[in-house]
Amino acid sequence: MDFSLSEEQQMIRDTAREFAEKELVPNAPHWDQNREFPVEAVKKLGELGFLGMMVSPDWDGSGMDSISYALAIEEISRGCASTGVIMSVNNSLVCDPLERFGTDYQRETFLKPLASGAKLGSYCLTEPMAGSDAGATKTTAVKDGDDWIVNGVKIFVTNGAYADTFVVYASSDPAAKTRGISAFIIEKERDGVSVGTREKTLGIRASCTSEIIFDNVRVPDANRLGDLGKGFKVAMITLNGGRIGIAAQAVGIAQAAFERSIEYTKTRHQFDQPIAEFQAVQFKIADMATKIDAARLLTLEAAHQKDLGQDYSMAAAKAKLLASRVAVEVTDDAIQVHGGYGYVEEYHVERHFRDAKITELYEGTSEIQRIVIGRGVTK
């Protein structure tokens, strides 16, 4: 049993933290207020090798393990949760399935620029009538000679307007329902691809959550990702990895709020002493610290299982379920110990609180995680 990080893992974490302190922490508030997508920061993440962290160097990735990835996502999200999810989506939801299920042609053509950061990727699964019930997808892919014609509307697409490459799930055989879904790689410049409304979200406002419309988009069969009719499986395996990313993001958000709370409660005086010396405050701090450690350990455990090549779907669901709840609770407590100041923008924790909530919703709501875990235990 050894919980220590390797030198390389520590180095990656430190690099991510330095980057976050320098590039993200000072900018996150105005990005949030202006809903400004952090274009430059994302470019720099690519230069650091953080956009294709786990992709093999053969495909221009960094070839790092999942533990390093979780550590980096935590640190980036601690600086700016929006940047954290941009990074998580590109790594977990785009690069990972392209490497895992892609052909060498697809890896060469699509994965390389995504892993190096030259391009940004996005994952198109959710639709207005297909959220948790992802199998109910209405987007269709109809064979036309050697090509596919894709029609449909995807929503809640993270990186939407800023993405160059979309992994799109569409039904190639509606009668077969879940087993009729296939995955396609669709470039933004293809005729018929357009970006719809950008959602006005509660949190992670610097990330871009868009509607993406596919109107008679012609896609060559060479762009089909994985086997025909196996798209649902691709989506689910992909989300397993994504959940580690979101769990790490949640831990990072909680950690940010926690550190601000420590700083504030040590300097804020009431009744002639720092409020950190009141047991009511100290106990909150103790609970926050404990929960964050619990969430981080579960996240690293899921990453560790993934690195060992084990089935980590339960571990990832547990990590995501717990870490997202912890993020919401800890950011709520952070506002409480800040008092009224916590409710104003200047003190940051209100942003952390807004950012935290999404972690209980995307890449599978907490309810979906509970279904995964509950079924695993009672099977």
Add this chain to the structure above:
Amino acid sequence: MDLTYSDEEKMIIELAREFAEKELRPIAHEIDVEKRVPIEVLRKMQEVGLLGLMIPEEYDGAGVSTACYVQVIEELARVCAAVAIVLSVHNSVGAYPILRFGSDEQRKNYLPKLASDWIGAFCLSEAASGSDASALELRARKDGDSYVLDGAKLWVTNGSIANLYLVLAKTADIPDRPHRGISAFLVERDTPGITVGKLEDKMGLRASDTAEIHFQDCRVPASALVGEEGIGFKIAMQALDNGRIGVGSQAVGIAQGALEEAVAYAKERVAFGRPIADHQAVQFMIADMETEISAARSLVRRAAWRKDAGLSHGKEAAMAKLYASEMSHRVVHRALQIHGGAGYTKEYAIERYYRDQRVTEIYEGTSEMQRIVIGRAVLSE
């Protein structure tokens, strides 16, 4: 990072699991009802080397890592929490302080005994000194080559079955810093002047004895002092850091056992035409239980690993104990809820788990004390 156990550790854990299934499961209910310490089972644990498993091999123990030890405690607590606490106390606050602070002579004298047929106990709490441990009043007066102990200790786990007590006593009055006047002594059970008083009639852990121990003109040789005078409080606190890892794993074991009872019941019990395990309300409770147990287990193992690696682990042990004990509270609550009315009867083991769980939030430092330890540590980092 490597969160797996070695093959040898897996074997020891498997041995503990089998022991629990074979020796503890058949009697766990009966010894709880009868409020009986299963001394014959403890003897068997000594024979197979499970009781003194953390004592190093050079003192005839199994010398397992703390990380392995916590999983052994979990396996026992999963079936019978009362026996798990005997083991935890024996190792964490019985043997460990001798190993860590004892003289060569004390180690050579007592550790092999604790690794074979002796049982250890820890005497800290008193009637007026619980969380505020430095307020203890039991006196140890120097008299020539000996010390004379006078006073009474409370809540002594293993009290009536122990052969050796680690006793915290006041050797000096230092009004501003009372903890600096506390010293630790190793007192053998048959020393004249020791009497076992009342055995507590407890809500849970009824098969573990919790005794009042009286010391009256109890004369021990100066060689019974552990370390030097005035470091008793430090010894006690480090023993408790260790004990908290043990209680954390006990809490995880209780929760794991309760979860398994709940899952078995939910798969069998039919309501509205299907097993209640298929109802989302039940399934979601099970999912939350499973998740929180995993988180607690990680915290416990992390604290154990830090101790094994020689790293500071006071804060981490407190976190493990706090989270695991409060987690186990939520878990036994849900597990009983899943059982419905059946869970409220002694027909089902969950009723015992529910009672046994509660003390994990109290002993070896209440949850409030853990929060003080964690809060102070975090705020001074």
